[in-house]
Amino acid sequence: MLINNAGISGGFPQDTHSTSIATIRQVFDTNFFGTIQVTQAFIDLLRKSPEPRIVNVTSGLASLTLHNDPSWQYYKVKGAAYGPSKTALNAYTVVLAYELKDTAFKVNVVDPGYTATDFNHHSGPRNVTDAAADVVKFAVLDADGPSGMFYSVDNNPETGVSPW
Template sequence: MTTQDKIALVTGATRGIGLETVRQLAETGVHVLLAGRDRGKAVDAALKLQSQGLPVEAIGLDVTDADSIASAVQQVEARHGRLDILINNAGILLDDPAQKVSGQSQQTWRKTFDTNVFGVIATTQAFLPLLHKSAAGRIVNVSSILGSNALHSDPASFIYDFKVPAYNVSKSAVNAWTVQLAYELKDSTIKVNTIHPGYVQTDMNGGEGEISVPEGARTSVRLALIDEDGPNGGYYYRDEVLPW
């Protein structure tokens, strides 16, 4: 299957890394569904990319809303009949930096997990039948190096003192979900991996990242386009395997 024959969907894609991931995939010829919680914003973003000659289509999708997910699945099935690439990019960071690990509110934990974990699982479960219709389905879960328990427990690690617990633990859960799903899919043509985009200059961190948004999208794009010899159940930043 060539890239021009592939259908991809990227969640949380109206800005930042998600939008750039859409752009880079579309530049390879992949037909990309730009998914956003606010369909109006998704349409605006898609139109801008379409004006540049890129094969992009807008779709409304709120990963925390079961009806929205079901509607998106129905639209993709009606228009395309299958899905080749699913990139679970949507995510939030709500931790209060003024609070300690034990001081983050239950509301923060619940809202964070609702989007970052349950949203990923619900969206993947809903689209999995369409991914099974692909000759070579690919799932990329956008995690973070902050989900690495190995690095968080190592005093010598550069993330050791960076404790935003609800976000960090949600990304650890995404990593664990990836491992479990990869086991289920190991004998299929679908591959699932989880990635760290890098410390990217985005709205989430107030633009204080170390690398650009285009650089931050590259790991997702690389894992979305792996061939049959590519990995399944891995945790990556660029070509580097990260510790769980």
């Protein structure tokens, strides 16, 4: 299994007119290109597993659908670097899952939810144990588990399936 968890925010606020290209590049380098690089490095090794699993850790803030919904709890949490980097990661994961759809691979993006970590100066309401359990669940899916999906308990507490 491969869990691509590394991520940075680039700091907030991130308005579109003053967030530097350098900051946006740095965030994409870690959250998007870094994940692709690690996936490409490990894919041949994963192919040797009878149950290969890839979990790309995304964010609820990646959802373009919800960013256009004024009733969404995070509607005002916009940013020029972080959310877009995770939206791009989601798009890459859709392509990866498509390419691997006729194999034993399961490939998903999973949002750990707003969790108290160094990332947000421990402001999140979720604890790391619960957040990690949500992520690991998709790294140990059995053969009839989903692939090519976006899971976020923050975005959908009932089924966990988030709109893209």
